[in-house]
Amino acid sequence: MDQTFWHERWQQNQIGFHVAAFNEHLQQHWPALQISKGETVFVPLCGKSRDMLWLMAQGYQVKGVELSPVAVQAFFAENGLSARECRKRHFTVHQLDGLSLCCGDFFQLGANDLGDIAAVWDRASLVALPPLMRAEYAVRMRQLLKPGTRILLVAFDYPQHEMQGPPFCVPSAEVRALYGGWCEVELLSAKEVLDDEPHFRERGLSRMQEQVYNLTVR
Numbered sequence: 759m760d761q762t763f764w765h766e767r768w769q770q771n772q773i774g775f776h777v778a779a780f781n782e783h784l785q786q787h788w789p790a791l792q793i794s795k796g797e798t799v800f801v802p803l804c805g806k807s808r809d810m811l812w813l814m815a816q817g818y819q820v821k822g823v824e825l826s827p828v829a830v831q832a833f834f835a836e837n838g839l840s841a842r843e844c845r846k847r848h849f850t851v852h853q854l855d856g857l858s859l860c861c862g863d864f865f866q867l868g869a870n871d872l873g874d875i876a877a878v879w880d881r882a883s884l885v886a887l888p889p890l891m892r893a894e895y896a897v898r899m900r901q902l903l904k905p906g907t908r909i910l911l912v913a914f915d916y917p918q919h920e921m922q923g924p925p926f927c928v929p930s931a932e933v934r935a936l937y938g939g940w941c942e943v944e945l946l947s948a949k950e951v952l953d954d955e956p957h958f959r960e961r962g963l964s965r966m967q968e969q970v971y972n973l974t975v976r
């Protein structure tokens with residue numbers, strides 16, 4: 759799954775993963791993380807997620823990274839926002855008060871691009887990547903995040919042979935393998951979701967569980 763795949767998805771508007779409503783897990787679990795207002799929240803592989811607006815409204819500085827310029831333009835246009843634009847290393851950075859959105863490749867991010875991060879919101883990001891890229895993603899996260907950083911992660915568990923990702927199956931054992939060596943891993947909730955998401959049944963799934971984790975960098 760290369761970058762062309764995602765550029766084409768955005769160009770052809772095949773973005774079934776995008777949800778206009780603020781994410782229910784984010785709203786439910788975020789307060790328990792106790793991240794102070796004014797801290798910076800990183801949203802990797804952010805697409806045009808409106809969850810960034812929710813986080814800004816809670817008083818956080820938000821930093822997103824997204825490969826597709828189509829997604830980035832859509833985020834600002836659809837939400838009636840206009841941003842200043844500048845070029846920094848590998849990224850075109852779009853900035854307004856409370857938000858910095860880097861358009862470019864997550865895997866090119868260095869700690870200097872990101873600055874001091876207190877928390878990460880990972881919805882449809884880790885699970886968007888095939889297995890080898892997930893391992894690289896977790897390694898990169900480890901390089902970018904300091905001890906104490908919290909990650910709120912949404913993952914899926916389903917029989918991988920029944921459906922091609924994305925989203926990919928990332929079962930509990932894999933979450934622990936990717937993050938357990940450097941994070942405390944706490945499962946916050948696990949819910950069967952096929953009845954709420956019938957399009958996954960149409961894609962061949964017999965079961966699908968959505969799992970939410972609180973990871974704390976050691």
Ligand SMILES: C[S@@+](CC[C@H](N)C(=O)[O-])C[C@H]1O[C@@H](n2cnc3c(N)ncnc32)[C@H](O)[C@@H]1O
Nearest residue numbers: 764775803804805807824825863864881882886
């Ligand atoms: C499944 S979508 C999820 C978007 C968002 N997290 C959401 O909840 O709507 C995955 C996103 O990751 C972006 N992406 C994929 N590979 C990337 C990379 N290497 N660097 C930055 N963004 C990437 C894609 O363009 C796509 O918008």
